[in-house]
Amino acid sequence: MSRRLAFLTAAALGLAALAGPGMAGAAETPWQNAKGASARLVTAVDGTGTLGEIPAGLHIRLEPHWKTYWRSPGDAGLPPALDWAGSTNLGTATLAYPAPHRFQLFGLETYGYETEVVFPLTLPVAQPGQAQHLALAATVLVCSDICIPANFSFTLDLPAGAATPDPAAANLIDRYANAVPADGSAAGLAFGTVAASTAGPNGGLRIEATAREPFETPDIFVEGAPGDAFAAPRITTSEGGRKLVAEIDRIQAAADPPAALAGSPLVLTLVDGPRSVEAEATVGAAVAAAPDAAAWLSILGVALLGGLILNLMPCVLPVLSLKLLSIIKLGGVEAGGRTPRRQRLGLLATAAGILASFLVLAAGAVGLKAAGASVGWGLQFQEPVFLAAMAVIVTLFGCNLLGLFEITLPGRAMDAAARASGTGRPEKDGLAGPFLTGAFATLLATPCSAPFVGTALGFALSRGPFEIGTIFAALGIGMALPYLLIAAVPGLARLLPRPGRWMVWVKAVMGLALFGTAAWLLSVLAVQVPPAAAALVAAVLVAIGLVLWLRRRGGVAIRRTGTVAAVGLALAAVLLPLRFDRSDAATPQAASAIPWTRFDRAAIPGLVREGKVVFVDVTADWCLTCKVNKLLVIERDPVAATLGTAGMVPMLADWTNPDPAIADYLAAHGRYGIPFNAVYGPGAPDGILLPELLSTETVLDALKQARGASS
Known part of the structure; x- marks a missing residue:
């Protein structure tokens, strides 16, 4: 279309040269004004003459900081809408779009124009040689802090006389017509x-x-x-x-x-x-897009370090009890004469449990991506059935530490373990326990994103199955490094305390700590299902403990009956959340001195243009690192006091339950886990991303930078 307009305007210029000075100019309407923009309808000639098509343009001038949109506006906006009803001697008019510009702000991308644009028009003359009456109602969306539809109404008459051209109008239309993307041959x-x-x-x-x-x-x-x-x-x-x-x-x-x-x-x-x-x-x-070798080495190092740091995160603290007792037991056994080979096997089994669990998580992420579902770190904690299952497992581990039951391997499995370990006591020393300890540690590590874990996950989950599997394996190896280190240097176990009667008390304390973990899981469950449902699950967990206590004190028949009853109660606790509707869950109203507002990604640009600073906190009840950030930094002065001052807009994005808007927001920043915090303001319109573990200085510096010149 641009070539045809160029030919028509060139012809118009040629006619102008032949006509000489003193001839009339182009036909155009007066400028019409609207908020943010003004517009006019202009043609390259002031008559129809013998032309079959009239070159014209919708000329729009935009005020500073205002823009309008291309035919595909991007994340927001609308293209121009034209209505030629009331026109006479007009065929089907067509509008062309000059090449657009990309506007990026707050993670949103739009395509369009600023300052000035002419949309080239081709206006067919239905009956050449006859007059043409143009009646155009145009709606053009213009945006700055707000978006406003600018409505214009133009009428223009082109008489049947000579098609007298105007060089200035023809040049203006032709300049924008040449900016309409074509086949690229002229542009190379x-x-x-x-x-x-x-x-x-x-x-x-x-x-x-x-x-x-x-x-x-x-x-x-x-x-x-x-x-x-x-x-x-x-x-x-x-x-x-x-x-x-x-x-x-x-x-x-x-x-x-x-x-x-x-x-x-x-x-x-x-x-x-x-x-x-x-x-x-x-x-x-x-x-598949494969990164170069340097990028691979860098991201693998980040994943290894992130996995190692997971051992120190609040999310893993409840399972440290199991790790501590396992390592202390190894130290005592070594002092009693156990061979280093057996110690290594137990430690390697725990490491294998961690690595196997990470590979299972990787396979799940690959499967979810293939099915088109959202993927992320810790998303399973948004599912009530998973929470109930974890509460059951934690309760059983606690009961085991208190001596209410022992986990033994049956029959052939015990024989195989005995042959592998060289001992006749596989039920006491089998590798299943250490393996399950590693797997359990991994499950409890997934609610929160430790430093460096978010970077590694962002890289992996935005790519294909190979990258996901490799990065998750590196995370698992990093988390298993303490076990691998002791397995490689068994002498380190001698540095730990010798076993003794004190371990009975430690086991009791650790068992109670695991019961506390179960209570935390139930508190998260109570946000996702009605509190009565969570209370019912808690009652079933208490019943499991009572059954196991009675089973421990009874005879063979009672023990068998107690086992069946405990298994049945455990299944009932896991399935109970399915009987309740998530929409009936109570919305928690946490007390806070900070005036939190609900997360609204679309509102951020307007707030920043008003000179305000927006602090976004993506959190969840199942994210213990988020809780630590709130307790030690966000909800304490001076950060809390700063967020409560005028000009500050704290936005809370609660991801306890699935929320596609929050998931899309995280993905737009290459993040797939929480905590996630960002600060926006006049000095940082594209946002400042904060680390997973917050400090008072980091948050205050980001808020000051976001204020910009107003700080």
């Missing part, structure tokens, strides 16, 4: 291979393009199925800047689960300064 741009990619939680694209002259500031806009949305491209160039490869994540899918991109049609627009090209493409088969 061309698309190459377009293939699906495993990048991003919803898949992505890998696009190649070439340029006759080196690329300078390239950008690519992707238009796919309605509902699909794509992030800004990650572009690398080669061959002296004449070839580019763009990796583009799909951040929102049209369907749930997302349909495969391979085989789907797209419209691609590549813009590089004044140059642009537009092309239709069909996505090829998926390819």
